[in-house]
Amino acid sequence: MADSNEIVDAIARMTLFADLANPQLEAVAHRFEERFFPAGERILRQGLRGSGFFVILEGRASVVVDGDQRAELGRGDFFGEVSILLGETPVADVIAIEPLRCLVLGAPDVEAFLLGHPPVMYRMLQAQARRLRNANRWRS
Amino acid sequence: MTASADRPFPPGEYPLVLIGSGPGALQLSYALGRLQIPHAVVSADPAPGGMFRRWPFFQRLLSWTKPYAPAPSGSRLYERYDWNSLLAEEPEHAALMPRFMDGSSYFPSRPEMERNLAAFAAGAGIAVRYDCRWTGTRLEEDGDGRRFVLETTDGEYRCGTAVFAVGVAEPFVPPSPGLDLGAHYADTRAAETYAGRRVFIAGKQNSGFELATGLLPWARQITLASPSPARLSVNTRSLVGVRARYVQPFEDHALGGGVSVLDAAIERVERAADGTFRVSLRRTDGGPDVALEADDVIAATGFTAPLLDLPALGVATVGSSRIPAQTPWWESASLPGVFFAGTLTQGAPGLKKHGMPSNSGAVHGARYNARVLAGHLARTRFGRPAGAATIAGRELGDRLVHEASTSPELWHQKAYLAWVATKEPDGGFADRGLAPLADALDADGPDAVILTLEADGSGAIYPVVYLRRAAGVEERVLDPDSFLAFTGPGHRAAFEAVARSVARPRASRSANRVDGIGYSAEP
Numbered sequence: 001m002a003d004s005n006e007i008v009d010a011i012a013r014m015t016l017f018a019d020l021a022n023p024q025l026e027a028v029a030h031r032f033e034e035r036f037f038p039a040g041e042r043i044l045r046q047g048l049r050g051s052g053f054f055v056i057l058e059g060r061a062s063v064v065v066d067g068d069q070r071a072e073l074g075r076g077d078f079f080g081e082v083s084i085l086l087g088e089t090p091v092a093d094v095i096a097i098e099p100l101r102c103l104v105l106g107a108p109d110v111e112a113f114l115l116g117h118p119p120v121m122y123r124m125l126q127a128q129a130r131r132l133r134n135a136n137r138w139r140s
Numbered sequence: 141m142t143a144s145a146d147r148p149f150p151p152g153e154y155p156l157v158l159i160g161s162g163p164g165a166l167q168l169s170y171a172l173g174r175l176q177i178p179h180a181v182v183s184a185d186p187a188p189g190g191m192f193r194r195w196p197f198f199q200r201l202l203s204w205t206k207p208y209a210p211a212p213s214g215s216r217l218y219e220r221y222d223w224n225s226l227l228a229e230e231p232e233h234a235a236l237m238p239r240f241m242d243g244s245s246y247f248p249s250r251p252e253m254e255r256n257l258a259a260f261a262a263g264a265g266i267a268v269r270y271d272c273r274w275t276g277t278r279l280e281e282d283g284d285g286r287r288f289v290l291e292t293t294d295g296e297y298r299c300g301t302a303v304f305a306v307g308v309a310e311p312f313v314p315p316s317p318g319l320d321l322g323a324h325y326a327d328t329r330a331a332e333t334y335a336g337r338r339v340f341i342a343g344k345q346n347s348g349f350e351l352a353t354g355l356l357p358w359a360r361q362i363t364l365a366s367p368s369p370a371r372l373s374v375n376t377r378s379l380v381g382v383r384a385r386y387v388q389p390f391e392d393h394a395l396g397g398g399v400s401v402l403d404a405a406i407e408r409v410e411r412a413a414d415g416t417f418r419v420s421l422r423r424t425d426g427g428p429d430v431a432l433e434a435d436d437v438i439a440a441t442g443f444t445a446p447l448l449d450l451p452a453l454g455v456a457t458v459g460s461s462r463i464p465a466q467t468p469w470w471e472s473a474s475l476p477g478v479f480f481a482g483t484l485t486q487g488a489p490g491l492k493k494h495g496m497p498s499n500s501g502a503v504h505g506a507r508y509n510a511r512v513l514a515g516h517l518a519r520t521r522f523g524r525p526a527g528a529a530t531i532a533g534r535e536l537g538d539r540l541v542h543e544a545s546t547s548p549e550l551w552h553q554k555a556y557l558a559w560v561a562t563k564e565p566d567g568g569f570a571d572r573g574l575a576p577l578a579d580a581l582d583a584d585g586p587d588a589v590i591l592t593l594e595a596d597g598s599g600a601i602y603p604v605v606y607l608r609r610a611a612g613v614e615e616r617v618l619d620p621d622s623f624l625a626f627t628g629p630g631h632r633a634a635f636e637a638v639a640r641s642v643a644r645p646r647a648s649r650s651a652n653r654v655d656g657i658g659y660s661a662e663p
Contacts, residue, residue, distance in 0.1 A: 004367075004460060005315055026405040027367040027424040034458040035489065036465035038473040042582050048606075048615050050493030050555075050596060089615075099456070099474065106495020108597050 019119030059100030149180035151295030160305030162190015164482015171514030184273035219548035223504035318409030322437025343440035349386035468576035537636035
């Protein structure tokens with residue numbers, strides 16, 4: 001991955017960005033930063049302030065709470081938004097299981113990005129609703 | 141081929157080979173030399189200076205050096221105010237930059253910076269084999285293990301450790317149709333040749349606004365465009381965004397002086413028979429699409445790292461600049477044994493807390509990375525154990541105050557480099573010196589106290605102490621100080637409280653929280 005066209009192609013296939021037209025996808029590719037994490041590297045740290053919003057381009061990561069793996073994330077999944085939206089520290093570590101490429105947006109820019117891209121916010125809300133539904137199913 | 145004073149390091153086998161002769165390479169070679177790590181330095185250039193032998197285009201740096209500062213020249217604290225000198229332990233080689241400045245600006249001119257770097261290289265005795273271009277790379281396996289073979293115009297160099305400080309200097313033009321019909325920033329002509337012309341600049345980062353600023357007295361019309369909105373450093377309160385020196389085109393744009401700043405993707409650039417350009421833009425801010433005429437098109441779209449065949453060898457890169465992805469210790473994240481120095485160390489981005497980047501892309505960040513990297517290479521590649529001074533438990537609070545108040549490393553590399561002390565069985569602490577914060581937080585080992593200075597974009601700068609224990613990491617955020625001194629009674633008490641609490645066991649990682657002894661920007 002490298003140039004913005006490749007990133008645009010990659011995110012155009014993701015549910016989160018499915019409603020954006022091509023110029024908006026280019027703006028996303030321009031605004032987000034690409035990061036690469038080798039296997040085993042910690043991406044999000046439980047309890048530490050100031051993290052970011054991550055969208056996985058390729059690779060897999062595990063969600064770990066107090067040392068217990070709770071979930072696995074892959075291409076198109078995103079994380080980090082909950083702590084940013086709530087203004088709290090992350091409640092989980094996210095660790096690369098294999099080499100991982102992500103797009104990252106720093107926490108201070110997330111609110112403006114979502115307000116500027118309501119379709120992305122709606123898709124994010126849908127994803128959160130699914131997570132909540134699944135959590136409720138698991139509890140019941 | 142034999143060595144001579146002006147042609148050192150003939151091709152052959154060396155424990156470590158360093159490619160480059162810009163500030164990053166000079167600083168790393170100096171630091172390796174201080175640690176007596178044998179190494180060869182080769183460079184394609186004929187003299188030291190790297191990119192500063194040519195750029196910035198308008199010949200004035202973005203990084204300042206204050207000849208008159210609140211701290212004595214040559215002191216550690218002075219380094220806060222001098223972003224351009226390389227680091228030396230000998231006073232005669234330290235804080236060189238102000239000696240070459242003519243007083244017309246606290247941003248040195250490019251020639252002043254070049255002289256500063258040349259004086260450092262000469263004075264500190266940095267030996268470089270100049271006019272020796274790295275042309276390719278191979279991996280060899282033999283009974284002694286894996287070696288890199290660096291092919292150069294002078295012959296082959298073999299080494300177990302290769303460090304690349306080759307900058308980000310290869311012009312990059314994104315694949316927008318027709319954009320390559322124009323010039324790149326690197327090929328910008330003399331400003332007066334744009335007199336009365338309509339100039340379209342692709343890119344709204346510092347290089348784009350540098351050109352726009354320089355062309356304000358000459359161009360008839362200037363349009364800058366890129367897909368995402370430009371940000372200003374005075375708004376982000378960091379080095380993110382266009383620096384204050386280049387905001388004049390914004391004011392011109394706002395006041396209708398002939399500059400237009402657009403959020404738009406480039407649909408295509410076409411050239412007419414008369415040599416003029418037609419630029420078609422698709423707005424990304426919801427506005428109507430635009431087509432405009434221009435006499436000149438300049439792609440201020442950045443540079444890429446000239447990594448040659450390293451990606452084919454397995455070096456992963458990120459972004460359009462193709463910066464090598466790195467571990468926190470500046471080693472390729474995908475090809476062990478390959479390290480980076482200088483501006484390329486921005487490929488180890490660290491935590492980027494609150495979206496704030498390190499200063500690794502600039503001299504005043506990379507110079508500290510180089511020193512820390514030299515120590516890391518000495519320990520891990522050359523088997524030189526690091527000594528660690530002992531700190532009595534009762535002295536830890538004072539030491540935290542001292543480091544937070546004077547360390548230029550923590551100051552310039554906020555939330556990136558950290559001072560680390562590990563707890564000893566006798567209740568004292570071992571001074572482990574500086575380390576990348578990302579590594580210090582995640583490393584195994586004894587309990588540790590990890591100190592950084594940090595910023596969150598609000599304008600505040602404040603100390604943060606991380607307490608690393610087997611059960612997890614606890615983050616303690618202290619108050620900022622209006623005068624950036626952390627030596628007052630409040631800070632002393634807070635640091636002492638942190639020091640006292642190090643001995644306290646904690647139940648689990650889930651108990652981590654901001655302690656509440658000081659500042660927290662989050663509700």
